Amino acid sequence: MTKAGDLCLSAAGARVILATSSDERHPAEHIMDGNPETFWTTTGMFPQEFIISLSGVFKINKITIHSSLVKNLRIETSISKEPVNFEPCTEKVLIFVYLLIYICFLLPQLSGIQAAHLRFVILSAYDHFVAVYSVSGDT
Amino acid sequence: MGKLTAKCIVAGDSSVGKSTLVQLFSSNGSHFLKNYSMTTGIDVVMKTVQIPDTGDSIELFLCDSPGKAVFSDMTEMQWDQPGCFCLVFDVTNEASFSSCTKWLQKVRSKTSSAQLPAVLVGNKTDLSDRRAVDKLEAQEWAVRHGLVYFETSAKDLENYELPFQSLAKSFYHMYQERVENFKSLV
Ligand SMILES: Nc1nc2c(ncn2[C@@H]2O[C@H](COP(=O)(O)OP(=O)(O)OP(=O)(O)O)[C@@H](O)[C@H]2O)c(=O)[nH]1
Ligand SMILES: [Mg+2]
Numbered sequence: 001m002t003k004a005g006d007l008c009l010s011a012a013g014a015r016v017i018l019a020t021s022s023d024e025r026h027p028a029e030h031i032m033d034g035n036p037e038t039f040w041t042t043t044g045m046f047p048q049e050f051i052i053s054l055s056g057v058f059k060i061n062k063i064t065i066h067s068s069l070v071k072n073l074r075i076e077t078s079i080s081k082e083p084v085n086f087e088p089c090t091e092k093v094l095i096f097v098y099l100l101i102y103i104c105f106l107l108p109q110l111s112g113i114q115a116a117h118l119r120f121v122i123l124s125a126y127d128h129f130v131a132v133y134s135v136s137g138d139t
Numbered sequence: 140m141g142k143l144t145a146k147c148i149v150a151g152d153s154s155v156g157k158s159t160l161v162q163l164f165s166s167n168g169s170h171f172l173k174n175y176s177m178t179t180g181i182d183v184v185m186k187t188v189q190i191p192d193t194g195d196s197i198e199l200f201l202c203d204s205p206g207k208a209v210f211s212d213m214t215e216m217q218w219d220q221p222g223c224f225c226l227v228f229d230v231t232n233e234a235s236f237s238s239c240t241k242w243l244q245k246v247r248s249k250t251s252s253a254q255l256p257a258v259l260v261g262n263k264t265d266l267s268d269r270r271a272v273d274k275l276e277a278q279e280w281a282v283r284h285g286l287v288y289f290e291t292s293a294k295d296l297e298n299y300e301l302p303f304q305s306l307a308k309s310f311y312h313m314y315q316e317r318v319e320n321f322k323s324l325v
Contacts, residue, residue, distance in 0.1 A: 023141035026318065037325045041318060044144040044222055044310070045200070068321055071251070127252040128145075128222055129314055131321040 013055030016040075017083060017117075020048045031132050036066070039131040042122065049121045051083050052135065057116045065120075066133040067102055070094050072123035077115035086119050143197040145222030145310045147303070148249075150242050152235035153177065153206030155227045156262040159293040161203045164303050168296050178205040181214050188307040197307045201225075218249045223306040224257040226286065228277075231269040236261075236277065243284060256309035257286045258302040265292040 019028030021043040028050050030038035042048040057079055065073075072093055076086035094102050118137075122130060149157050159172045165186045182203040189196050204214050224246050228235040239259065247255060259281040261272060274290065281288035287305050291298040 021144070023143075025141065037322075039321055039325075041314075041321065043141060043314070044197075045146050046220055068324060124220060124251070127317065128254075128310070129317045131318075131324075133325065 014052055017051050017053045019050035026131075031135055034134075036133060039068075039133040042125075042130050044128060046125060047121050047123050048130075049119060050132070052118045052120075053083055054116055054118070057114055058137075060113050060115055060137050062138040063118070064134075064136050064138075065102075066135075067094070067130060068133075069126045069130040070102065070122055070132070071125050074121040074123060076119040076121065077113055078117040078119070079114055080116065083117040083119070086117070089113055141195045143195070143311060143314055145197055145199055145307070146220065147199045147201050147223045147225060147306060148204065148218050148221045148246050149201055149225045149227065150204045150246060151206055151227035151260075152229070152232070152238045152242075155206065155229040155232065155235050156291075156293050157206065157227050158182070158203050160225075160227065160260070160262065160291065160299055160302075161201050163293050163296070163299045165201065168299065171293060171296075177207065178203055179207075179210055180205065181217050186303070188304060190308065190311050193311075195311065197310060199223075199303060199307060201303075215245060215249075218246060220251070221246060221249055221255060223310050224255055225260060225302055225306060226257060227260045227262055228272070229263050230261040230272045230274075230277075230290070231263055231266045233271045236272045236280075239280070243286075254313055256306050256313065258305055259284075259286040259288045260302045261288070261290045262293060264290050264297065265295045 014032060016028040016032055023041055023043050026039060026041040028040045031040050074088055074091045076088045078086045149161055151157055154175060158178050161184055162170045162172050165184045184201045186199050186201060187196050188199055226239055226242055228239055261277050278288045289298055289302045293299055
Protein backbone atom coordinates (compact mmCIF):
# COMPACT_ATOMS: atom_id res chain seq x y z
CA MET A 1 0.00 0.00 0.00
CA THR A 2 1.26 3.44 -0.95
CA LYS A 3 1.10 6.59 1.10
CA ALA A 4 0.61 10.02 -0.35
CA GLY A 5 -0.44 13.43 0.84
CA ASP A 6 -2.60 14.51 -2.02
CA LEU A 7 -3.49 11.30 -3.70
CA CYS A 8 -6.28 12.55 -5.90
CA LEU A 9 -4.24 15.07 -7.80
CA SER A 10 -3.03 14.31 -11.29
CA ALA A 11 0.55 14.79 -10.13
CA ALA A 12 0.11 11.80 -7.85
CA GLY A 13 -1.05 9.68 -10.76
CA ALA A 14 -4.79 9.99 -10.21
CA ARG A 15 -6.97 10.54 -13.26
CA VAL A 16 -10.58 11.15 -14.09
CA ILE A 17 -11.38 8.14 -16.22
CA LEU A 18 -15.05 8.76 -16.82
CA ALA A 19 -17.48 11.62 -16.61
CA THR A 20 -21.02 11.97 -17.83
CA SER A 21 -21.97 15.16 -19.64
CA SER A 22 -19.71 17.00 -21.99
CA ASP A 23 -18.60 20.51 -22.67
CA GLU A 24 -15.10 20.53 -24.14
CA ARG A 25 -14.51 23.95 -22.57
CA HIS A 26 -15.02 22.58 -19.07
CA PRO A 27 -13.90 18.94 -19.13
CA ALA A 28 -13.63 16.65 -16.13
CA GLU A 29 -9.82 16.85 -16.30
CA HIS A 30 -10.23 20.27 -14.73
CA ILE A 31 -11.16 18.58 -11.48
CA MET A 32 -7.67 17.10 -11.23
CA ASP A 33 -5.47 19.76 -12.81
CA GLY A 34 -4.45 21.41 -9.55
CA ASN A 35 -5.75 24.76 -10.77
CA PRO A 36 -8.44 26.17 -8.45
CA GLU A 37 -9.85 28.39 -11.20
CA THR A 38 -10.81 25.67 -13.65
CA PHE A 39 -13.82 23.44 -13.24
CA TRP A 40 -15.95 20.71 -14.72
CA THR A 41 -19.56 21.53 -15.49
CA THR A 42 -22.47 19.19 -15.82
CA THR A 43 -24.48 19.95 -18.94
CA GLY A 44 -28.04 19.17 -17.92
CA MET A 45 -30.12 16.47 -16.20
CA PHE A 46 -29.24 14.33 -13.20
CA PRO A 47 -27.76 12.06 -12.00
CA GLN A 48 -24.28 12.91 -13.25
CA GLU A 49 -21.07 11.21 -12.22
CA PHE A 50 -17.34 11.07 -12.53
CA ILE A 51 -14.84 8.39 -11.57
CA ILE A 52 -11.32 9.02 -10.32
CA SER A 53 -8.81 6.21 -10.55
CA LEU A 54 -5.83 6.33 -8.21
CA SER A 55 -2.39 4.97 -8.98
CA GLY A 56 -2.91 2.09 -6.59
CA VAL A 57 -4.92 1.06 -3.54
CA PHE A 58 -4.85 3.76 -0.88
CA LYS A 59 -6.23 4.14 2.58
CA ILE A 60 -8.25 7.33 2.63
CA ASN A 61 -8.92 9.50 5.62
CA LYS A 62 -10.41 12.60 4.12
CA ILE A 63 -11.87 13.83 0.87
CA THR A 64 -12.37 17.49 0.07
CA ILE A 65 -14.65 18.63 -2.71
CA HIS A 66 -14.90 22.17 -4.05
CA SER A 67 -18.13 22.52 -5.93
CA SER A 68 -21.04 24.82 -6.60
CA LEU A 69 -24.77 24.05 -6.48
CA VAL A 70 -24.43 20.32 -5.77
CA LYS A 71 -27.22 19.07 -3.53
CA ASN A 72 -27.19 15.30 -3.07
CA LEU A 73 -23.89 13.58 -3.52
CA ARG A 74 -23.01 9.93 -3.15
CA ILE A 75 -19.46 8.63 -3.04
CA GLU A 76 -18.65 5.04 -3.88
CA THR A 77 -15.35 3.20 -3.73
CA SER A 78 -13.85 0.20 -5.43
CA ILE A 79 -10.66 -1.74 -4.68
CA SER A 80 -10.78 -3.77 -7.88
CA LYS A 81 -8.06 -3.42 -10.48
CA GLU A 82 -10.64 -2.22 -12.97
CA PRO A 83 -13.22 0.44 -12.02
CA VAL A 84 -15.99 -2.02 -11.25
CA ASN A 85 -17.75 -3.37 -8.15
CA PHE A 86 -18.34 -0.02 -6.54
CA GLU A 87 -19.79 0.13 -3.08
CA PRO A 88 -21.44 3.21 -1.61
CA CYS A 89 -19.49 4.62 1.31
CA THR A 90 -21.28 7.86 2.01
CA GLU A 91 -24.21 9.94 0.92
CA LYS A 92 -24.40 13.57 1.78
CA VAL A 93 -26.62 16.57 1.31
CA LEU A 94 -24.62 19.71 0.76
CA ILE A 95 -26.16 22.71 2.37
CA PHE A 96 -27.08 25.43 -0.03
CA VAL A 97 -24.91 28.50 0.01
CA TYR A 98 -26.12 30.45 -2.95
CA LEU A 99 -23.44 30.74 -5.60
CA LEU A 100 -20.63 30.10 -3.19
CA ILE A 101 -18.23 27.32 -3.73
CA TYR A 102 -19.16 24.76 -1.21
CA ILE A 103 -16.22 23.09 0.42
CA CYS A 104 -17.16 19.76 1.73
CA PHE A 105 -15.01 17.68 4.04
CA LEU A 106 -16.09 14.13 4.31
CA LEU A 107 -14.29 12.79 7.30
CA PRO A 108 -15.96 10.33 9.64
CA GLN A 109 -17.74 8.21 7.06
CA LEU A 110 -14.62 7.80 4.99
CA SER A 111 -12.02 7.35 7.65
CA GLY A 112 -9.78 4.41 6.91
CA ILE A 113 -11.61 3.27 3.81
CA GLN A 114 -9.52 1.67 1.08
CA ALA A 115 -9.95 2.56 -2.53
CA ALA A 116 -8.38 2.26 -5.94
CA HIS A 117 -11.26 4.08 -7.62
CA LEU A 118 -13.66 6.71 -6.36
CA ARG A 119 -17.01 7.35 -7.96
CA PHE A 120 -18.88 10.59 -7.30
CA VAL A 121 -22.56 10.52 -8.15
CA ILE A 122 -24.37 13.85 -8.16
CA LEU A 123 -27.97 12.87 -7.59
CA SER A 124 -29.54 16.30 -7.51
CA ALA A 125 -28.66 19.96 -7.52
CA TYR A 126 -29.89 23.43 -6.67
CA ASP A 127 -29.88 24.37 -10.33
CA HIS A 128 -29.82 22.79 -13.80
CA PHE A 129 -26.02 22.78 -13.76
CA VAL A 130 -23.27 22.32 -11.21
CA ALA A 131 -19.53 22.88 -11.20
CA VAL A 132 -16.83 20.80 -9.56
CA TYR A 133 -13.57 22.71 -9.17
CA SER A 134 -11.46 20.13 -7.42
CA VAL A 135 -11.38 16.93 -5.45
CA SER A 136 -8.52 16.05 -3.20
CA GLY A 137 -7.87 13.34 -0.69
CA ASP A 138 -5.60 12.66 2.24
CA THR A 139 -4.23 9.43 3.51
CA MET B 140 -18.04 22.14 -28.70
CA GLY B 141 -20.59 21.29 -26.09
CA LYS B 142 -23.59 19.04 -25.91
CA LEU B 143 -26.26 19.89 -23.37
CA THR B 144 -29.14 17.69 -22.32
CA ALA B 145 -32.52 18.91 -21.11
CA LYS B 146 -35.54 17.12 -19.78
CA CYS B 147 -38.46 18.86 -21.49
CA ILE B 148 -41.88 18.29 -19.97
CA VAL B 149 -44.71 18.47 -22.52
CA ALA B 150 -48.03 18.82 -20.70
CA GLY B 151 -51.55 20.18 -21.06
CA ASP B 152 -55.12 18.86 -21.26
CA SER B 153 -56.02 15.71 -23.15
CA SER B 154 -56.29 15.83 -26.98
CA VAL B 155 -54.85 19.35 -27.37
CA GLY B 156 -52.15 17.89 -29.64
CA LYS B 157 -49.12 17.25 -27.43
CA SER B 158 -48.22 13.88 -28.93
CA THR B 159 -48.89 15.23 -32.39
CA LEU B 160 -46.50 18.15 -31.89
CA VAL B 161 -43.81 15.93 -30.36
CA GLN B 162 -44.04 13.39 -33.18
CA LEU B 163 -44.05 16.10 -35.81
CA PHE B 164 -41.05 17.87 -34.33
CA SER B 165 -39.01 14.71 -33.80
CA SER B 166 -39.73 13.49 -37.35
CA ASN B 167 -38.84 16.88 -38.89
CA GLY B 168 -42.40 17.43 -40.01
CA SER B 169 -42.94 14.10 -41.73
CA HIS B 170 -45.18 12.38 -39.20
CA PHE B 171 -48.59 13.92 -38.38
CA LEU B 172 -50.71 11.81 -36.00
CA LYS B 173 -54.07 11.94 -37.73
CA ASN B 174 -55.89 9.50 -35.47
CA TYR B 175 -56.09 10.21 -31.79
CA SER B 176 -54.46 7.67 -29.53
CA MET B 177 -54.53 8.53 -25.86
CA THR B 178 -51.18 8.78 -24.11
CA THR B 179 -51.31 6.71 -20.90
CA GLY B 180 -47.77 7.04 -19.56
CA ILE B 181 -44.82 9.31 -20.25
CA ASP B 182 -43.38 8.70 -23.72
CA VAL B 183 -39.84 9.98 -23.95
CA VAL B 184 -38.63 11.09 -27.36
CA MET B 185 -35.12 12.44 -27.87
CA LYS B 186 -34.48 15.15 -30.42
CA THR B 187 -31.23 17.01 -30.99
CA VAL B 188 -31.44 20.75 -31.60
CA GLN B 189 -28.47 22.70 -32.97
CA ILE B 190 -27.80 26.11 -31.50
CA PRO B 191 -27.23 28.41 -34.50
CA ASP B 192 -23.71 29.85 -35.00
CA THR B 193 -22.15 27.99 -32.07
CA GLY B 194 -21.34 24.37 -32.93
CA ASP B 195 -23.18 23.51 -29.72
CA SER B 196 -26.26 21.36 -29.52
CA ILE B 197 -28.92 20.25 -27.06
CA GLU B 198 -30.51 16.89 -26.71
CA LEU B 199 -34.11 17.53 -25.73
CA PHE B 200 -35.65 14.58 -23.92
CA LEU B 201 -39.28 15.35 -24.68
CA CYS B 202 -41.49 13.85 -21.97
CA ASP B 203 -44.84 13.59 -23.72
CA SER B 204 -47.26 13.33 -20.79
CA PRO B 205 -50.88 12.20 -20.63
CA GLY B 206 -53.49 14.92 -20.27
CA LYS B 207 -56.06 12.64 -18.68
CA ALA B 208 -56.14 13.06 -14.91
CA VAL B 209 -56.36 9.31 -14.17
CA PHE B 210 -52.72 8.91 -15.18
CA SER B 211 -51.36 11.92 -13.35
CA ASP B 212 -50.21 10.27 -10.12
CA MET B 213 -47.97 7.86 -11.99
CA THR B 214 -46.59 10.34 -14.46
CA GLU B 215 -45.99 13.41 -12.34
CA MET B 216 -43.50 11.46 -10.26
CA GLN B 217 -41.35 11.30 -13.37
CA TRP B 218 -41.34 15.07 -13.83
CA ASP B 219 -38.66 15.43 -11.19
CA GLN B 220 -36.01 18.09 -11.91
CA PRO B 221 -37.37 19.36 -15.23
CA GLY B 222 -35.06 21.34 -17.52
CA CYS B 223 -37.74 23.15 -19.50
CA PHE B 224 -41.47 23.08 -20.06
CA CYS B 225 -43.77 23.11 -23.09
CA LEU B 226 -47.36 23.84 -22.04
CA VAL B 227 -49.94 23.13 -24.75
CA PHE B 228 -53.61 24.07 -25.11
CA ASP B 229 -56.10 23.92 -27.97
CA VAL B 230 -57.26 27.33 -29.27
CA THR B 231 -60.72 25.87 -29.98
CA ASN B 232 -61.09 24.61 -26.43
CA GLU B 233 -61.57 27.26 -23.73
CA ALA B 234 -61.31 24.73 -20.89
CA SER B 235 -57.88 23.58 -22.06
CA PHE B 236 -56.69 27.19 -21.77
CA SER B 237 -58.17 27.57 -18.27
CA SER B 238 -56.27 24.46 -17.18
CA CYS B 239 -52.93 26.06 -17.97
CA THR B 240 -52.63 27.65 -14.52
CA LYS B 241 -52.93 24.22 -12.95
CA TRP B 242 -50.38 22.61 -15.29
CA LEU B 243 -47.91 25.42 -14.74
CA GLN B 244 -48.15 25.14 -10.96
CA LYS B 245 -47.68 21.39 -11.06
CA VAL B 246 -44.57 21.50 -13.20
CA ARG B 247 -43.00 24.47 -11.43
CA SER B 248 -43.38 22.67 -8.11
CA LYS B 249 -41.00 20.00 -9.44
CA THR B 250 -37.99 22.25 -9.90
CA SER B 251 -35.48 23.32 -7.31
CA SER B 252 -33.81 25.92 -9.51
CA ALA B 253 -34.86 29.54 -9.72
CA GLN B 254 -35.44 29.46 -13.48
CA LEU B 255 -37.45 27.09 -15.62
CA PRO B 256 -37.59 28.05 -19.31
CA ALA B 257 -41.18 27.59 -20.45
CA VAL B 258 -43.35 28.19 -23.52
CA LEU B 259 -47.11 28.32 -23.96
CA VAL B 260 -48.39 26.79 -27.20
CA GLY B 261 -51.85 27.48 -28.63
CA ASN B 262 -52.34 24.62 -31.09
CA LYS B 263 -54.91 23.89 -33.86
CA THR B 264 -54.97 27.38 -35.38
CA ASP B 265 -56.15 25.79 -38.64
CA LEU B 266 -59.62 25.44 -37.09
CA SER B 267 -60.08 29.21 -37.22
CA ASP B 268 -63.89 29.14 -37.39
CA ARG B 269 -64.00 27.26 -34.09
CA ARG B 270 -61.51 29.43 -32.30
CA ALA B 271 -62.49 30.02 -28.66
CA VAL B 272 -59.36 31.55 -27.14
CA ASP B 273 -58.27 35.00 -28.18
CA LYS B 274 -54.64 35.31 -29.24
CA LEU B 275 -54.07 38.45 -27.19
CA GLU B 276 -55.59 36.94 -24.11
CA ALA B 277 -53.29 33.91 -24.35
CA GLN B 278 -50.30 36.12 -25.01
CA GLU B 279 -51.01 38.27 -21.96
CA TRP B 280 -51.43 35.24 -19.77
CA ALA B 281 -48.11 33.87 -21.01
CA VAL B 282 -46.23 37.11 -20.40
CA ARG B 283 -47.74 37.50 -16.95
CA HIS B 284 -46.51 34.03 -16.01
CA GLY B 285 -43.11 34.31 -17.62
CA LEU B 286 -43.68 32.08 -20.66
CA VAL B 287 -43.05 32.76 -24.33
CA TYR B 288 -46.18 32.36 -26.46
CA PHE B 289 -46.47 30.51 -29.77
CA GLU B 290 -49.39 29.55 -31.99
CA THR B 291 -49.12 26.39 -34.02
CA SER B 292 -51.03 24.18 -36.35
CA ALA B 293 -49.60 20.69 -36.33
CA LYS B 294 -52.05 19.82 -39.09
CA ASP B 295 -50.80 22.55 -41.44
CA LEU B 296 -47.17 22.07 -40.29
CA GLU B 297 -47.16 25.62 -39.06
CA ASN B 298 -44.64 26.82 -36.47
CA TYR B 299 -44.42 23.36 -34.93
CA GLU B 300 -40.66 23.57 -34.39
CA LEU B 301 -40.56 27.11 -32.97
CA PRO B 302 -41.59 26.37 -29.35
CA PHE B 303 -38.94 23.67 -29.01
CA GLN B 304 -36.23 25.77 -30.62
CA SER B 305 -37.10 28.60 -28.28
CA LEU B 306 -36.80 26.31 -25.27
CA ALA B 307 -33.48 24.96 -26.50
CA LYS B 308 -32.13 28.49 -26.88
CA SER B 309 -33.31 29.58 -23.44
CA PHE B 310 -31.79 26.51 -21.86
CA TYR B 311 -28.52 27.17 -23.67
CA HIS B 312 -28.39 30.79 -22.51
CA MET B 313 -29.10 29.70 -18.98
CA TYR B 314 -26.10 27.38 -19.20
CA GLN B 315 -23.85 30.14 -20.51
CA GLU B 316 -24.93 32.47 -17.73
CA ARG B 317 -24.35 29.81 -15.14
CA VAL B 318 -20.85 29.10 -16.48
CA GLU B 319 -20.03 32.82 -16.23
CA ASN B 320 -21.18 32.65 -12.63
CA PHE B 321 -18.97 29.65 -11.96
CA LYS B 322 -16.01 31.57 -13.38
CA SER B 323 -16.69 34.60 -11.24
CA LEU B 324 -16.67 32.54 -8.05
CA VAL B 325 -12.92 31.93 -8.20
N1 LIG C 1 -57.12 20.22 -36.72
C1 LIG C 1 -56.05 19.90 -35.98
N2 LIG C 1 -56.01 18.74 -35.32
C2 LIG C 1 -54.94 18.46 -34.58
C3 LIG C 1 -53.83 19.34 -34.49
N3 LIG C 1 -52.91 18.80 -33.68
C4 LIG C 1 -53.42 17.62 -33.27
N4 LIG C 1 -54.62 17.39 -33.80
C5 LIG C 1 -55.48 16.22 -33.61
O1 LIG C 1 -55.93 16.22 -32.27
C6 LIG C 1 -56.08 14.89 -31.80
C7 LIG C 1 -55.40 14.71 -30.46
O2 LIG C 1 -54.00 14.86 -30.61
P1 LIG C 1 -52.93 14.22 -29.61
O3 LIG C 1 -51.62 14.76 -30.02
O4 LIG C 1 -53.06 12.75 -29.55
O5 LIG C 1 -53.41 14.83 -28.21
P2 LIG C 1 -52.66 14.76 -26.79
O6 LIG C 1 -52.54 16.15 -26.29
O7 LIG C 1 -51.38 14.00 -26.91
O8 LIG C 1 -53.72 13.97 -25.90
P3 LIG C 1 -53.44 13.00 -24.62
O9 LIG C 1 -52.41 12.01 -25.02
O10 LIG C 1 -54.76 12.37 -24.29
O11 LIG C 1 -53.00 13.88 -23.49
C8 LIG C 1 -55.53 13.99 -32.89
O12 LIG C 1 -56.60 13.42 -33.61
C9 LIG C 1 -54.74 14.93 -33.79
O13 LIG C 1 -54.76 14.52 -35.14
C10 LIG C 1 -53.90 20.57 -35.23
O14 LIG C 1 -53.00 21.42 -35.21
N5 LIG C 1 -55.05 20.81 -35.95
MG1 LIG D 1 -50.75 12.29 -26.13
